[in-house]
Amino acid sequence: MTLITDVRLRRILDSRGNPTVEADVVTESGGFGRAGAPSGASTGEYEAVERPPAEAIAAAREHAVPRLVGEAYAGNQREVDTILHAADGTDDFSKIGANSAVAISMAAAKAGADVLGAPLFQHLGGAFRGENFPIPLGNVVGGGEHAADATDIQEFLVAPVGAPSIEDAVFANAAVHGVVAELLEERDVPSGKGDEGAWAPSIDDEAAFEIVDEAVSQVEDDVGFEIRFGLDVAAAEMYDADSETYEYESAGINRDTDEQIEYIADLVREYDLVYVEDPLDENDYEAFADLTDRVGDRTLICGDDLFVTNTDRLTEGIDQGAGNSILIKPNQIGTLSDAFDAIELATEHGYDSVVSHRSGETEDATIAHLAVATDAPFIKTGAVGGERTAKLNELIRIADDAT
Numbered sequence: 001m002t003l004i005t006d007v008r009l010r011r012i013l014d015s016r017g018n019p020t021v022e023a024d025v026v027t028e029s030g031g032f033g034r035a036g037a038p039s040g041a042s043t044g045e046y047e048a049v050e051r052p053p054a055e056a057i058a059a060a061r062e063h064a065v066p067r068l069v070g071e072a073y074a075g076n077q078r079e080v081d082t083i084l085h086a087a088d089g090t091d092d093f094s095k096i097g098a099n100s101a102v103a104i105s106m107a108a109a110k111a112g113a114d115v116l117g118a119p120l121f122q123h124l125g126g127a128f129r130g131e132n133f134p135i136p137l138g139n140v141v142g143g144g145e146h147a148a149d150a151t152d153i154q155e156f157l158v159a160p161v162g163a164p165s166i167e168d169a170v171f172a173n174a175a176v177h178g179v180v181a182e183l184l185e186e187r188d189v190p191s192g193k194g195d196e197g198a199w200a201p202s203i204d205d206e207a208a209f210e211i212v213d214e215a216v217s218q219v220e221d222d223v224g225f226e227i228r229f230g231l232d233v234a235a236a237e238m239y240d241a242d243s244e245t246y247e248y249e250s251a252g253i254n255r256d257t258d259e260q261i262e263y264i265a266d267l268v269r270e271y272d273l274v275y276v277e278d279p280l281d282e283n284d285y286e287a288f289a290d291l292t293d294r295v296g297d298r299t300l301i302c303g304d305d306l307f308v309t310n311t312d313r314l315t316e317g318i319d320q321g322a323g324n325s326i327l328i329k330p331n332q333i334g335t336l337s338d339a340f341d342a343i344e345l346a347t348e349h350g351y352d353s354v355v356s357h358r359s360g361e362t363e364d365a366t367i368a369h370l371a372v373a374t375d376a377p378f379i380k381t382g383a384v385g386g387e388r389t390a391k392l393n394e395l396i397r398i399a400d401d402a403t
């Protein structure tokens with residue numbers, strides 16, 4: 001029933017207004033799945049390769065589609081993803097593009113779920129999933145590669161750790177986003193939004209810490225459950241290999257690796273941060289391990305550009321004690337099966353998985369299902385904005401048995 005009878009690929013717009021790949025997968029019995037590839041701005045050096053969409057589509061039509069149509073079963077995700085790898089033939093999807101690969105992989109999963117008549121999370125995770133929900137990390141202030149003339153730290157992320165339900169959690173994050181706007185206005189700081197819908201004011205990181213800390217406390221008092229916050233430093237974007245320093249442009253400060261470790265450890269203690277992503281350069285496992293030694297017992301040290309959802313890189317991290325958490329972005333590695341493998345390896349070794357959006361997104365909500373299917377403790381998918389709320393609202397629907 002899930003034999004694939006058609007795969008169609010097209011260019012659509014992503015949230016930045018750039019083209020991206022959308023895939024439709026149709027099965028013999030009329031099952032249908034559609035998925036769009038997201039796209040990063042602060043991409044890791046070791047990610048699978050995103051090709052220009054028109055080229056990725058042409059290459060996938062030539063090499064992958066003929067191997068799938070009439071040959072593969074959408075309900076057999078491993079088979080679909082193995083074929084995508086074989087059709088590509090490289091280590092990093094540089095032939096058909098990780099954007100074509102991930103769109104087809106996710107569309108096939110949805111077509112498989114459609115034939116089964118099951119919600120996607122159940123098709124992917126089994127009958128006993130759907131009870132636990134990830135804590136949503138909501139980006140409320142940001143800069144870095146996601147907005148010009150804003151904070152050096154890329155993302156200030158609200159974590160409603162005490163929320164009694166996913167609905168309460170999602171609304172709490174949106175409330176903090178709203179209070180941040182009020183606090184900026186009180187200080188006469190004008191602000192637009194960055195790529196992920198976070199406020200992107202022209203302030204330094206110190207001011208951002210004060211504002212987010214205050215906004216979190218206000219909303220915590222209102223809602224009556226614990227809310228904390230964390231960061232995506234995206235430090236690889238700040239790191240200058242020649243001077244071997246992290247450049248904080250808005251503050252006019254450069255920190256060497258030891259100073260960076262000390263600075264982040266101090267922030268963790270001062271603000272009781274629950275989460276710190278990419279605090280150090282993507283090539284520096286050793287510094288990650290050092291920081292994890294110091295504060296890994298009280299916060300998550302998460303590798304995004306460090307691990308790129310790649311089991312080889314995660315294995316290296318596990319061996320060295322680098323971090324205690326991994327960001328999971330299916331398009332970084334190219335298929336859902338690969339993303340699953342990374343989550344399973346992480347779980348086996350006590351690393352928390354954080355399923356994540358990209359800064360360039362579509363309305364696709366697959367990551368909401370992936371997080372529930374794998375029982376991931378966190379999801380990072382923004383706080384507001386249509387392409388972000390697509391995932392958040394899908395989590396609310398899953399909890400309401402309405403998918």
Ligand SMILES: O=C(O)[C@@H](CO)OP(=O)(O)O
Pocket residue numbers: 039040041042043044145155196232234304356357358359360
């Ligand atoms: O760095 C990140 O974690 C992501 C998502 O927030 O950004 P981008 O998609 O630009 O890599």
Ligand SMILES: [Mg+2]
Pocket residue numbers: 232234277278304305
């Ligand atoms: Mg990141």
